[in-house]
Amino acid sequence: MYRLRAISLFSGAGGFCAGIERAGYQIAVAVEKDRSACQTYRANFPSVPLYEGDIQKFLAPKSGHGELYGLQEIDLCYGGPPCQGHSSIGARDADDERNGLWVEFARIIDSIRPKSFIMENVPGILSSGLGKFKREILQKFQAIGYSNVTLVQVDASDFGAPQIRKRVLFVGTRDDLRLSGSLDGLLKSGLDAHRQPVISVDEAISDLPEAVCEPGEMVGYASKPSSDYQRTRRSRNLKVSGHHTKRIGPRRANLIAHLAAGQNADSLPPELWDGVRAQKWRRLDGSKPSHTLLAQMGKDLSEWIHPHFSRWLTLREAARIQGFPDNFGFPCSESEALKQVGNSVPPPLAYAVGLVVKEILGGAVIARKRGRPTKGVRPMTGGERHRRWRETHGSVALTVSPELAERIRLARDELCLTTAELLGQALDALVEQRRPRLKRAA
Structure with missing residues (x-):
């Protein structure tokens, strides 16, 4: 299958992106304001489109950014809004104007409608303002169609970074995604499976x-x-x-x-x-x-x-x-x-959480009739989906009867998959079904 597509917000020098790319995602666009950080980002991610500017202007009405960067059917939106006002290091100020930048993160989520998101921040955001920010964040995501949202506290040293770095991750999936279990359970068990020995x-x-x-x-x-x-x-x-x-x-x-x-x-x-x-x-x-x-x-x-x-x-x-x-x-x-x-977000931590979200999405099914339509960005047509597949992986010609072609089309549309994805899953299921017979024959 083609690589999952992602959007990076508050990208900085690219630590989060380094881990997400390694986890198998294609970054459709990165957004960063700081000029020096943009210089570092371009040097290390030359093939990733970079929007250098104020995030409040990204995806503004009539900006055309959705079409310019091809932001249809995004699998993951991720980033770490500035956290200085919540940090326990230095002066902690609940009224710091940077505390509100998570609202821009939510605005872009609401506009793009990705399947999932990861928002990273300092643990202090959970208690800042007597828990006000935590409540507002969860309520906001629930209100825009991501009621399946949870949070988890992590330490980068548990995932291959030689550093004690405690962070909180807000993770959510779109309401029309049916997961194979509870998001909280899948996230925590997935992270446990990717823990690494401590490195000095x-x-x-x-x-x-x-x-x-x-x-x-x-x-x-x-x-x-x-x-x-x-x-x-x-x-x-x-x-x-x-x-x-x-x-x-x-x-x-x-x-x-x-x-x-x-x-x-x-x-x-x-x-x-x-x-x-x-x-x-x-x-x-x-x-x-x-x-x-x-x-x-x-x-x-x-x-x-x-x-x-x-x-x-x-x-x-x-x-x-x-x-x-x-x-x-x-x-x-x-x-x-x-x-x-x-x-920066440590790349090893980003890699681990990126893999876990990828695994969660791999077991999800889109309930199309209950899903909220994509807002702000035109959905990708079947022809565009097929063209994207061909550009990334080439093409295979199959000759089938009209009846079988119609069955493939109906199944593809019902499951919201490309034809290649549908056939790939069918082949995997067939192999699993035949494997016990092959063992008995052997």
């Missing part, structure tokens, strides 16, 4: 050299890969880019030299530290996953000190810990790149 910082970055390079340069690896994680991130690369970091003065270098692995400023002698905010100075423990990477890295790396060397993490080491492959480039300033890494 050393398993993630120990093959990168102690010496750093200048921005724009490349450097060779310090050793052969010592873990599957390193091997996967390196692929066939012989050198790596982005292994640079912020400069460090003598006073700070002396301070961090006194920090043991996993320790913060509480362990420092009084002559080196003034006793204010112990978490400002933190050395990673190489035997454990990292604590959460934040956009704050773009300004100050004192909370992300290398577990063994007296320096900050490099951009490449931070990208590794976030789950990016080594061929993912950041063609922007160092500060902007570190900010983009800290803001």
Whole structure:
């Protein structure tokens, strides 16, 4: 079958997209406002159409975006609206104007009518405003035809990212989709099935050299890969880019030299530290996953000190810990790149949830008579569906009787499938039916 089609909102540098693409989706369009993030996105996803601009103008009336980007029959819409107003890090402000950007996410869902959506955010959104935002989000999605909506709290370290990063995922499916079970049960059991062993910082970055390079340069690896994680991130690369970091003065270098692995400023002698905010100075423990990477890295790396060397993490080491492959480039300033890494959804987490939603959709059937018609975007015709299939997978000519052709057409329309999808499912069922006979014959 052809790859499922997806739309990316609040795309940033593309961490969410990297995982979703790996899970087998084709990204129809990505939407991002930040100019530097768009520069990084284009460099890494050259074939994905990118709408660079305010999300409030995307799919506005008479914009023609639906037809321009071919947004018919979208399987998944995903993204992480900015969450600074809900975050427990820093000043928490329930009135922060960025808190309302999830409404734009819902507006686009209502316009495009995808089969499913994933909205990622910080756990603080569940308690922010005394639970007001959680209630409003669930009620909004239910009101626009996604009453089958649930949420789940996850930690990226459970899905192959060497980092403690707790997030909440709102996941919903369109009301006309009949699932093989409850969405909440399918989501949680699917995620449980995709859990991975915990990966430590050393398993993630120990093959990168102690010496750093200048921005724009490349450097060779310090050793052969010592873990599957390193091997996967390196692929066939012989050198790596982005292994640079912020400069460090003598006073700070002396301070961090006194920090043991996993320790913060509480362990420092009084002559080196003034006793204010112990978490400002933190050395990673190489035997454990990292604590959460934040956009704050773009300004100050004192909370992300290398577990063994007296320096900050490099951009490449931070990208590794976030789950990016080594061929993912950041063609922007160092500060902007570190900010983009800290803001990204870890690709391993995105990959896992993308696979689970794909599995859920694979077992769903569209109840056409009860379904809500597509709003705002013209449904794809049968000819367009067939043309899209041919362009992606080629074509096969079959000669059948008029009676069989009519039966195929009726079944195809009833199940809302392409002819190729219908025949593929029929063949799979036939193979399963004959398999016991073949075993007995053997």
